[in-house]
Amino acid sequence: MHKLLQGEPESRHFLLGNEAIARGAIEAGVAFATTYPGTPSSEISANLFEISKETDLYFEYSSNEKIALELASASANSGLRTLCLMKHVGVNVAADVLMTLAYLGVKKGLVLLTADDPFMFSSQNEQDNRYYGRLAGIPVLEPSSVDEAKEMIKYAFDLSEQLNEPVIFRTTTRVNHSSGIVEFKDIAAPQTKGEFIKDPMNYVSVPAVSRKRHKVLLDNLEKAATISDSCSxxxxxxxxxxxxxxxxxxxxxxxxxxxxxxxxxxxxxxxxxxxxxxxxxxxxxxxxxxxxxxxxxxxxxxxxxxxxxxxxxxxxxxxxxxxxxxxxxxxxxxxxxxxxxxxxxxxGFENKSAKPVDTSDLPVLPNRPPNLCAGCSHRAVFYAAKKAGGAETLYPSDIGCYTLGFLPPVGMGDFVLCMGASIGTACGFSKSTGKNTLAFIGDSTFFHSGINGLLNAVFNNHDITVVILDNRTTAMTGHQPNPGVDMTELGFENYNQIDIEAVVKSLGVGYVQTVKPYNIRKTQEAIEEAMKFKGVSVVIAKEKCVLYAKQLGQGKKTVFQVNQDKCKNHRNCVNDLGCPAFYIENDQVNINPDMCTGCSVCAQICPENAISPVKIK
Amino acid sequence: MSNITKLIIVAVGGQGNLLASKILGEAALDAGIQVQMSEIHGMAQRGGVVESSILFGDAKSSIIADGEADILLGFEPLESLRAVAKCNKNTEIITNMRPLQPFTSAIGLAKYPETEEIEKLLKAKSKNFLGFDATKLAIEAGTSLSLNMVLLGALAQRNLIPIGKDLIEKTIREKTKKQFAETNLKAFNAGFDKALELGV
Missing domain, CATH: 3.40.50.920 (Rossmann fold)
Incomplete structure (x- = not known):
């Protein structure tokens, strides 16, 4: 049994904030949960996903936050307690749903969890989503600690039902990623079979209905204000x-x-x-x-x-x-x-806190920036694309592990805005500057919202190249499924799998080629050809994320080593690829066999052919 | 000023900091001691720094500001030095002294300080300093992955946190994977003995 389902009422547990929130939702009798993964909310979904295998809870990784909230809106209006969760910027994607959902209201509790990220530990901005409560006219609950979060999310469902409105449950990274001691309480049996009672004059948001519903919303908000004064x-x-x-x-x-x-x-x-x-x-x-x-x-x-x-x-x-x-x-x-x-x-009180030690005499310390993993296929694609496109091409990129490609020595990624924006911005750059433009986007991000950008690019006949970095998973947030994932590998039946190449072709993209990115020459040739193509061209670089492959037991069979007799220290490998498996010892390049994943990319670019495979036991 | 003990643990992604922190949290729960823990591991899987803060006792906060750590437990000497701003003149530092080169210095783009220099600086900036090659002890115990247990052992010997050695051992036995429990305990005790031997 899942650890959050174990433990008697009143037993005490040391839990991560996100685990406590997942347990709270279960205690509240949540029956339906949807999300698009995003740090710092990810562990809530990971736990609910696992729990859904063992219980009647319906859980899904939707392909974006807007869709997640659409499902949630229907479920809560069919009488099921529903949780929809996402990171703060996800609410921007779902905002269109939220604003009108507040007018239509809900029949059963709907909690929209937004995980805000002050300081941007793993986000592109630190927007304050409390404003969404004000914008939509719905309540906002904010827990101060891990144990309070567990209890408060239960109250969030009650409040939502009291008001017939969705409720925003706003956390910050320090609640999501702190751990503390929480006490388990009884688990309420969820109602899992919904029924939707047709009522078009309250549910179909044409102007006449919305005018009526807006008044209902404001009345509910007034009711919420009264509750706020007596809320514990x-x-x-x-x-x-x-x-x-x-x-x-x-x-x-x-x-x-x-x-x-x-x-x-x-x-x-x-x-x-x-x-x-x-x-x-x-x-x-x-x-x-x-x-x-x-x-x-x-x-x-x-x-x-x-x-x-x-x-x-x-x-x-x-x-x-x-x-x-x-x-x-x-x-x-x-x-x-x-x-x-x-x-x-x-x-005006005296502050006698301990003083930090003086750090002015510390030497300059080498940084430890996050880096693409050893053997990451993105590195291979970036290398090939750089050779194909050169320094003059503009490279808008997107949100995912591959965002890290902008760091030296890879240095690929000129403009990153938000999920799915690489394709739209590529079109804008191409039109406004007349320069060659190549967008990078990952598989999950493509399904999330990049697909719309591609459709637009074809319709408006933009001259761009899109490289889809298809690593067969949602890697950055911890390998969650996306519509392209083979779910049978994860032990799930009853899912379909969307073929990116088929989607791209069906949109009418004139040039489409799928490559294996570890083959540098072929990948480079495909990108060169794509860039020559007038109109929208797409190269799909398909290779499973190395960490994901390892997790599935499909890891390396071979590692590479530098033949020191042949190596003439050109250091193209180190300077152009920057794979973390390299290290310098006695002024010679070496490969750490524990880190090497056998991708062979460095062997392909070595001018002396000094890098060769060794079988591992 | 209070019964609160503030511990900072710094490590490189993959060194097992979060498991070590979790063990201390679970042990505190077992001992009936209030505990708050916070972790930052945004991009740790990609080779970054992982920091966790643990507050034992009657605190509500789960993070530790600069100058406010009672103990700094470092899994890597460079990261211990980078985190030294968390210390004040009364802080005790316990650290592994085996470097794990960041990529920037591994390929010669930056210079990793000499370990002697790191040790000198850490000594000068703390009340007590305990530094040793914990990686070596971990390997001797069976696997370099038990580095976190070696350092927990050293921490337990110093008697700085309100949780005893026996309880930490019990938690390791119960909360770490069965097949690693014996190695983990061996590593834990190796760290404990090393701290005892070195004294401060």
Whole structure:
């Protein structure tokens, strides 16, 4: 049995935030879950995917977040408790669904989990998705810790059902990827068979219906505002004339700061866990007879502006500060020290924290940047494409492991925006500059939204080349399935597999060729030919991700070594490929046999033929 | 100022930092000690740095700011040095001294500092310093993959965290894969004995 299904009620477990959230959803009786994988949300889906094999839970990796939320909208309106989860930028993709879903509402609980990533540990931006609650007019819940996240997600389903609206459950990386002790509670039996009751005058979003539904939405929001004032996740702790309003992980840093500064009895805290709509009555009570209020929230000054507006409406003269050059920044994530300094500064308390050691005398330390893995087929494609396209060609790239190709020595990737954008931006660059343009996109990203860009490119007859880096999995986020994956290899029946070449051809692309990227000469020739083709051309480089292959027991049979007698130290291998299996010893290139995956790419480009295979036991 | 112990663990992706952290978390749970752990491993699988912070005791935060670690446990000397800003003058550093060259220095684009220099700097910046070739002990125990257990052993011997040796051993036995448990325990004890032998 899956570990999250084991354990008696009241047993205590040390869990990752994302595991705790998955367990919470199970305890809530979730019956239907959809996602597109994205860090820092990935482990929630990974666990639910596993659990779905053993239970009646329906779980799917949808091909993008918009589709995931479309399925969820239908499921929740058919009476099933539904969880739809994604990383913060995924909500941008699903936003079209969300805005109108708020009008149509839901019959059973629908929780949209957005995993925000302040500091961008693994994201292209650090947008603050609390704004989506305001934009859509639906509640936002924000847990402060791992154990609270598990309980709060259950409440999220209840709240959604109370209001008949989807609810946003907003986490940040520090909740998703922290671990703590949680207590298991009973698992509610899920209702797994849905029924949809037709009601077109409330479900078909033509203007006449939407005008009616918008009013319902605003009424529901008002109801939510009342709930917010009495919700146990919104509370005031302590008393006095100094106050701090804080949300999410900031609440933990504030609590620890007050303790460290020895001022727990001098400063009170208001923590909105249901942070949209904000609890007006609670805020008024908090501001009354308070001289100074510090608002501690990562990201945008959302609560700060709201609280200031309440003070203005209520004519409460209280100093309210948060985002300020001497206090707290809109940039990145906070930590206990940042918060402690801001608290001490704002209220005028002494901060006697330990000082970091002096690091001014440290030598320059060599960086350890993330790199494409040893034997990664993307490296081979980049090498071949660089030979084919040269330095003058523009290379828009996309979101995935291959984004790392922009780093030296590979240096391929000139413009990266968001999922699927490589093809659309390639068209824009090609038209506006008249230069040769070659887009890189991975298989999962192609299915996610790149396919639309390709369709557009064919219709508008753009002159671009697209190289699809088909590594047969969604590698970056941990090898989740995508529509091109052979699910039988993973032990699943009842899935279909989409053939990228067939899709591309069916769109009317004039030049299509599939290559094995480890064959450098053939890959280069195919890309050269594709670039000569006038119109849209596509090269599909098909080779299983080395880590995924290893996981499936299809790993290396051979490793390569440098024949030191033949090597003349041209170092093309090291300088052009930058495979991490290389190292220099006594001024000679060597290959670490534990890292080499036998891809043979370096052997193909060595001008002295000094790199050759050795059989491994 | 409190009963809170703050431990930073730094390693290179693949060195087993997260398992070591998880063992400490599980052991704390077993001992009835409150624990918060946080990990950053965004692109670790691609050869980057993995950092985890563990707070034992009555803290709500799960991360440790610069200057606030009580203990720095390093799996690789360069990464220990890179993380030294987490230390203050009262911090104890325990580190593996066997380098794992980053690609940049492996191909000669950057210079990896001499290990003697790293040791000198780490000594100067900590209250106590314990550095040794933990990789060697791991290999002797059966596999270089048990490096994390060697370092847990050294940490246990120093008596810096509120969890005893027996409990960590019990957790290793119960929570690591059966086929590796004996090797892991051997490695753990090798690290423990090494710390005892070296003293500080």
């Amino acid at each position: 996740y919104n509370f005031i702790k302590g008393k006095g004339s100094l106050g701090i309003i804080c949300n999410g992980v900031s609440y933990s840093y504030v609590c620890d700061s007050l303790k460290d500064l020895g001022i727990e009895d001098k400063v009170k805290i208001l923590r909105p866990g249901l942070s949209h709509p904000m609890p007006d009555a609670l805020i008024k009570e908090f501001l009354k007879d308070t001289e100074k209020v510090l608002v501690v929230e990562e990201g945008e000054p959302i609560m700060e502006e709201y609280v200031r507006s309440v003070a203005q409406t209520e004519k409460i003269a209280c100093e309210i500060k948060g985002k300020h050059k001497d206090l707290l920044s809109r940039l990145y994530e906070f930590n206990p020290s940042i918060v402690r300094s801001a608290v001490a500064n704002f209220f």
